[in-house]
Amino acid sequence: MGTLPITTETCEDELGVSKEVTSFVLPLGATINMDGNSIYYALVAVFFAQYFGIELTMASYVAIILTATVGSIGQAGVPGPSLLVVAVLLAANIPVEGLPLLFGLDRIFDMLRTAVNVTGDASCAVIIENLKQREEMKALAK
Secondary structure (H helix, E strand, C coil), X not given: CCCHHHHHHHXXXXXXXXXXXXXXXXXXXXXXXXXXXXXXXXXHHHHHHHHCCCCCCHHHHHHHHHHHXXXXXXXXXXXXCCCHHHHHHHHCCCCCCCHHHXXXXXXXXXXXXXXXXXXXXXXXXXXXXXXXXXXXXXXXXX
């Protein structure tokens, strides 16, 4: 959420995306497109499973994927350690004793997640702009 003004300016000025598309796609993406968070939660779960010597079953992987994906969609766009990672770990029966280590490093990880999320939002805006231009060209050709 904090990067939305800069992402909007970059998309419009440097990537050639129209104001119409950026004003719709970017806020929507900032709200529901949390790819970085979803990937992060899955990686944390697998890391802790390996750290504690827990063998994950297919059901555990499915639980991790579903919890991380669904949970990241509605997550607030604020910096700081997220308690959603606890839900992901609990869904796969992974102990949460390692969380202090994770929370100590979370600020660095948060910056990386934000970079992935912003890149995904900008990419979607460029794709939608290209699709919109194609449709306009088809309409003009008729």
